[in-house]
Amino acid sequence: MTLQSRNPSPAPATAGPGRRGVVGGLLGVGAGALAAPLLTACGSGAAADPKTVTFGSNGADATPRSAYAAVTKAFGEKSGLTVKTNTVDHDTFQKSISNYLQGTPDDVFTWFAGYRMQYFAKKKLCSPLDDVWEKIGSGFSEATKQLSRGEDGTYYFVPLYNYPWAVFYRKSLFKERGYAIPRTWSEFTALARQMQKDGLSPIASGYGGGDSWSILGTFDYLNLRTNGYEFHMSLMRGEVSWTDRRATATLDHWRQLAPYYQKGGGGRSWQDAAQSLLDKKAGMAVIGLFLGQQITDETLRADIDFFPFPEIDPAHGQDTVEAPTDGFMLSRRPKNEEGAKRFLEFLGSAQAENQYMGVDPSNVAVHRNAGTGSYNDLQKKSAELIASAKHITQFGDRDSDPGFVSTVVLPGLTEWLGHPDDGSALLKKIESQRSRFFTA
Known part of the structure; x- marks a missing residue:
């Protein structure tokens, strides 16, 4: 039995969670790889098709790709709309997303809760979703709701799953x-x-x-x-x-x-x-x-x-x-806003989570009413562990400024692990860069 690369995200590079290909894109790095194929697929000059919703996905590995296909198929059957999915490998998505969102992005796109979502909300590179949450809010815990709101208290994120x-x-x-x-x-x-x-x-x-x-x-x-x-x-x-x-x-x-x-x-x-x-x-x-x-x-x-x-x-x-939480956001100027919000309402339902978890056994649904009958033992234990937690954190590169983590913290910790000492020199080096990324 050999492991293959994980979508994750986690993250995480092409791993698990490959979601971790850490955010060079938040700093405007490497735009072309993601922006070109997705923007071409969107058809930047075309008029919006009221029957089509475009969806930018980072789920390129076999399992998440199949899981998202099951979700979009179920939505299409229920709504009569067509979801056009543009899938890009996780690492490329990570590194290019800032430029992608400033171009002509898909209506709905995959992303992460907490700080990562708040970053784009502050940059006004996504749309508010309070009206969507009026319809889906009863299905989520207060902790999940907090992870889905920007610093201004507005909702910008619809969660799908988490994993411990x-x-x-x-x-x-x-x-x-x-x-x-x-x-x-x-x-x-x-x-x-x-x-x-x-x-x-x-x-x-x-x-x-x-x-x-x-x-x-x-x-x-x-x-x-x-x-x-x-x-x-x-x-x-x-x-x-x-x-x-x-x-x-x-x-x-x-x-x-x-x-x-x-x-x-x-x-x-x-x-x-x-x-x-x-x-x-x-x-x-x-x-x-x-x-x-x-x-x-x-x-x-x-x-x-x-x-x-x-x-x-x-x-x-x-x-x-x-327990990193993954889900979806709405681009700042969606071509089919009405259809995209219908899609997000579906994504925020127990039905959508059940569809996804039925294919992907490595995550746990966050909707209160999502079924657990198909869960394997690891999923059941994961759900219990998360539910028992007093606090839930996302992950180091999701709970902090991504540029700070990717260019300062990670290189420092990685080098230190090769020859661990008392850490004083490393911590002084990290501290010397803190003010570049955080204001008082």
């Missing part, structure tokens, strides 16, 4: 070796030591090339467990200094974990790292539920499980879960 990050493992390996599920930091590091003695790579690692985004899951959890939700979000939003002693404490814990990482992570993709977990060469992996997207062997899927990232400070426990 956790520590994944194979149940049969733990049973064979007699490993117990750790809840605390001391139990976690003790388990890692034992795995190392047993000849395993305790923690799968792959952050080479365009996959550096994958290390953010570990950084986020270490910071959340060490310092709590409020500090983490303040750090992500540029409100506190990166040389704060609490940030130093986060790197101290990461340095404790570093000896248990799979060797050569900087030259390995996240898919290869995940494969080592499936092959029982690595004992654990800090990763998102998208790990299981490309698994077709149900016996293997049934052997995969996860546990929440361990507690470091009892004051914070395990109360925060990283």
Whole structure:
């Protein structure tokens, strides 16, 4: 069984979530790749067709492509409208979206909740959706509603699914070796030591090339467990200094974990790292539920499980879960606004989520009334984990200024992981760039 690249998004480059091809496009980088094919497909000079809605999708991998096809087919049958889908690979979509939205974008496009959505809302590169939410709002929790609103309190986003990050493992390996599920930091590091003695790579690692985004899951959890939700979000939003002693404490814990990482992570993709977990060469992996997207062997899927990232400070426990939320936005000047809003109303329904989840087993529906009967065990456990969380975070490159993360934080953390020290030089370097991206 071999993993293939994940849509994700997550993200994430062409991985999982490839959604992580991190946002060069938000800075105006690499416009042509996305803008040209999608704008050509839109027909920039053509009159709007009242029976057609155009849809820009980043779901280029086989599973999300099929899932979106099921959703658009169901909408067409229900509405009598045709959805013309323009699919572009996730990494290209990420890097080019700013220029795409300033050109002649599709009516509706895939994107991410929280800060990422708010960025385009502030730039007025999308349309408000309060009227859509008047019809769909009862189906979502208050936490989901918050993720769908801009800083001005207006809705700009319709969510489809989310997925948690956790520590994944194979149940049969733990049973064979007699490993117990750790809840605390001391139990976690003790388990890692034992795995190392047993000849395993305790923690799968792959952050080479365009996959550096994958290390953010570990950084986020270490910071959340060490310092709590409020500090983490303040750090992500540029409100506190990166040389704060609490940030130093986060790197101290990461340095404790570093000896248990799979060797050569900087030259390995996240898919290869995940494969080592499936092959029982690595004992654990800090990763998102998208790990299981490309698994077709149900016996293997049934052997995969996860546990929440361990507690470091009892004051914070395990109360925060990283659960990135993906969904849809409306372009600033849609050619068929009425049809596009009908499409978004459908996308915000339990029916649409059921259609999508029926094809894609690596995500969890966010609509209150979405069915869970088709969920596999990982999806059921994921839904329970997210529902139990006191706080939900998106992900490092979604909760912060994307340019700051992609050009300052990620390169710094990636280099540091190669030779982890006390982190003082790294944190000073990151802090020296903070004012470039955040204003007081």
